[in-house]
Amino acid sequence: MLKLSKLLLHSRNQLSQKRLFAEVANDYQWLHGMSTLAGLSAARQVFLPDGRSADKIFAPYSIYKGKAALSASPILxxxxxxxxxxxxxxxxGVIFLTFWPAIGERKYDWDKRQTxxxxxxxxxxxISLGPKDSCEFFHDxxxxxxxxxxxRKSLSIKAHDNSGGYFISLNVVNNILKTNDRFVVPVTTAEFAVMRTAFNFALPHIMGWDQYTNQPPKRIDEK
Amino acid sequence: MLKLSKLLLHSRNQLSQKRLFAEVANDYQWLHGMSTLAGLSAARQVFLPDGRSADKIFAPYSIYKGKAALSASPILxxxxxxxxxxxxxxxxGVIFLTFWPAIGERKYDWDKRQTxxxxxxxxxxxISLGPKDSCEFFHDxxxxxxxxxxxRKSLSIKAHDNSGGYFISLNVVNNILKTNDRFVVPVTTAEFAVMRTAFNFALPHIMGWDQYTNQPPKRIDEK
Amino acid sequence: MLKLSKLLLHSRNQLSQKRLFAEVANDYQWLHGMSTLAGLSAARQVFLPDGRSADKIFAPYSIYKGKAALSASPILxxxxxxxxxxxxxxxxGVIFLTFWPAIGERKYDWDKRQTxxxxxxxxxxxISLGPKDSCEFFHDxxxxxxxxxxxRKSLSIKAHDNSGGYFISLNVVNNILKTNDRFVVPVTTAEFAVMRTAFNFALPHIMGWDQYTNQPPKRIDEK
Amino acid sequence: MLKLSKLLLHSRNQLSQKRLFAEVANDYQWLHGMSTLAGLSAARQVFLPDGRSADKIFAPYSIYKGKAALSASPILxxxxxxxxxxxxxxxxGVIFLTFWPAIGERKYDWDKRQTxxxxxxxxxxxISLGPKDSCEFFHDxxxxxxxxxxxRKSLSIKAHDNSGGYFISLNVVNNILKTNDRFVVPVTTAEFAVMRTAFNFALPHIMGWDQYTNQPPKRIDEK
Known part of the structure; x- marks a missing residue:
């Protein structure tokens, strides 16, 4: 039943998903303080060492809940x-979280997303949160x-009282636009375990440590 | 002694193993709701980005117990x-579990498998189950x-009372064929540790996150 | 001081180390029940898919203690x-453990090794042993x-009473040669943590699951 | 706020960072007991198996605190x-830790570093330290x-009384130069979790075990 409802939700949100994939890149440019034009040209300056441009990959881990959806992707x-x-x-590198609100039964509004x-x-x-721990981060x-x-953005992760899961909340206060957005996504133990494993996997890559270990082995010739 | 019996079991089941390797692909097509023909042609449409077709790999983790066997493989x-x-x-991606029943001492019937x-x-x-936890999943x-x-399929994972291992059970009720199959495989702590480590390894790949991290490093040239 | 004694030990055992690297391959052939000649020709039949022969790598994790040394290497x-x-x-695949006895202060006899x-x-x-757990395996x-x-070979891993480390012991009873060899290597918490991390890393490779995930991504063209 | 201060600190230390990248190689040579000239020529003898020289990668994990900064990088x-x-x-291989002292508000002196x-x-x-554990290492x-x-160098890692973090301290007594340097960096639970995950990731590479698993799969042709 749970599974069934999840699938329905998937098909209903297919459209917004497609838009998600297209727009994450824009958000990322914005995040790094680039204007739209500067951002575009900066994006074009991103080359692989051998001159080819990198393919973009979209494989977010997304969680759809009653009042909002939450999606996570690594950025190297x-x-x-x-x-x-x-x-x-x-x-x-970072792990990029996107929140967007529910606007009806299993309908979500991607245009109102915050990151x-x-x-x-x-x-x-x-990833080191214990089953009763909480943490909060503030970004400008x-x-x-x-x-x-x-x-002002604040992200809070709070343990559920009894289930072993967490509430992940994003609050964005924008004094220029006079807006105050708040998203709360309850995350189950299983979903948090996926995030923990995936974030643990991604962390050395985000830090760039995989570039040390991707080097071919160094060799010293025998005397 | 334990080891000895395991080896015997291996050789006796060599035949059914070979059939296992050949038929997993079919099951997978079925799982994704393709008819046999459509499935075959769909399988032929699976290409690598550069046009070569992917080699299939068969390296399941298999556990043979008194009443049934259980095998796990990742599918990207x-x-x-x-x-x-x-x-x-x-x-x-998924991790594909296959159960098939014992039909005598160390003989198993692959034709009666369920996935x-x-x-x-x-x-x-x-992978986040504590030593006394249980969970159950339902699929249609x-x-x-x-x-x-x-x-209706239900998979249940229940902690043993005292050993630290788990019972992994699959129940499949098919109202069309009027069948009701049930498999129970007791999994030791050691076997569950292998599954936990292997599933933990496979999870980011199943999510597609390895495609983010497999990208060549992005470079921005110095001014 | 500890560090100092370890280095001395290293240089004194350099010779036996070199012999270690050369002979592991032989032991491996023996382990798999090949006679020397058959083993050699079998080894020559090991090719990479593209026809080149694989380079052998020797990077064992070795622990030298008072009465014996212990070394671990993965074999794919x-x-x-x-x-x-x-x-x-x-x-x-397996993780190959080699034990060899001390025959004096920081001198070890590689010829008397057992695997x-x-x-x-x-x-x-x-890797799932708790701080007070023990386990034992029997091989023929x-x-x-x-x-x-x-x-008859038996490997036993027993928790120390209080330090958090383990005693790893190998006992080999050979009724043909009328020999009975016993090695005991006390392993500290730190050394066991290295083994746990390295074995955890190697396990999916030993199972062959890295071959699933090393495949290039599968692509289905958009309609 | 926390975030803000961190960024400021970053920009102020940009210069010393650049010097960090350039000089780690020198430190490494020194660490391995090479004189400057011998070290340079040894460094030139480091080739990849195919004759190209390896690119050096600089992606340290750095922690800036009130009295000193701490940086960690793997070396294969x-x-x-x-x-x-x-x-x-x-x-x-090793994980290379560098400490350098604060010499004012958010100013650090790279020339006074110790490794x-x-x-x-x-x-x-x-990586196996429990929340109340401590350890200490001595190097000459x-x-x-x-x-x-x-x-004489000693590195000590001591659990905080209540926060779940650790104090990481390096003490270097040099009887030739008659100096005694001491650095203490308080590391939060979150920062230690990054170190634990990154060190856990790097450990098999530092041991060279990734070279076993990087080999192409071995194939035995069917009879």
């Missing part, structure tokens, strides 16, 4: 080439710009 | 190419078709 | 190509041959 | 080619040289 770091020919992390990008240390906090997406302090 | 998601050139998950495909969240439930393989509700 | 499964062109696991090959389920048992390396029952 | 093992054509680990290279077993100790970087005993 970018590297700069140093004069020495070596590479260093330029922009750190939150978890840093490595925030992921560390999430306009930090270091003239709009600093105008938009 | 498929991706669709979007008009933008990007890829998104089309059909989600259950664990979703990412169901895998999350399984004909959901969304005219046969909806005619076949 | 081999695959057979089916008529369909698909691959299935032919010989399962034990942990199966996937035995690895599952080891001549099983299914005319020498069945003549050599 | 090097392999020697044996006469047989096989490869064995020559120099084991500590964690071995596989020391990493095992760190000049061991086996004429300066043995002149420099």
């Amino acid at each position: 770091p970018t590297f700069s080439k140093l004069e020495s020919g070596d590479f260093r992390v330029d922009r750190r 939150f990008a978890l840093s490595a240390t925030e992921i560390g906090s999430l 997406p306009s930090m270091l710009s003239s709009n600093a302090g105008q938009v | 998601p498929t991706f669709s190419k979007l008009e933008s050139g990007d890829f998104r998950v089309d059909r989600r 259950f495909a664990l979703s990412a969240t169901e895998i999350g439930s399984l 393989p004909s959901m969304l078709s005219s046969n909806a509700g005619q076949v | 499964p081999t695959f057979s190509k089916l008529e369909s062109g698909d691959f299935r696991v032919d010989r399962r 034990f090959a942990l199966s996937a389920t035995e690895i599952g048992s080891l 390396p001549s099983m299914l041959s005319s020498n069945a029952g003549q050599v | 093992p090097t392999f020697s080619k044996l006469e047989s054509g096989d490869f064995r680990v020559d120099r084991r 500590f290279a964690l071995s596989a077993t020391e990493i095992g100790s760190l 970087p000049s061991m086996l040289s004429s300066n043995a005993g002149q420099v």
